[in-house]
Amino acid sequence: MQIAKDEPARVLRIVGALEIGVAEELHRALRDLVGGDSMPVVDLSEVDACDTAALQLLCSARKTAESEGKTFKLGGVSDPIRNASAALGLSLTGAPEDITGANPANRGNADAV
Numbered sequence: 001m002q003i004a005k006d007e008p009a010r011v012l013r014i015v016g017a018l019e020i021g022v023a024e025e026l027h028r029a030l031r032d033l034v035g036g037d038s039m040p041v042v043d044l045s046e047v048d049a050c051d052t053a054a055l056q057l058l059c060s061a062r063k064t065a066e067s068e069g070k071t072f073k074l075g076g077v078s079d080p081i082r083n084a085s086a087a088l089g090l091s092l093t094g095a096p097e098d099i100t101g102a103n104p105a106n107r108g109n110a111d112a113v
Helices: 020-036 052-067 079-087
Strands: 002-006 011-018 041-050 073-077
Touching: 002 020, 011 020, 020 052, 041 052, 041 079, 052 079
Parallel strands: 011 041, 041 073
Antiparallel strands: 002 011
């Protein structure tokens, strides 16, 4: 996995596999992004694998951003992200930035990130 912050565009771009082995690095990157930006944006268009640990971190980052009055958006979503989300019942269709779906049970915990 590679993580790069595009400072002018204020987008966190992630390339490669989002799996449990990179969870700590992903957590740090998302925490820094959410903590330092008023409208955090993550580009997942080049993610080629995704597991539930990564989805949990993304949901948690969104919940944390929302609790701080920020808008968390996905600038792009790859098929592996869509497939993993669908397998868990998380909605991405029609709203690429919606990684938590309409079900309040999918909203995570405000203290998680």
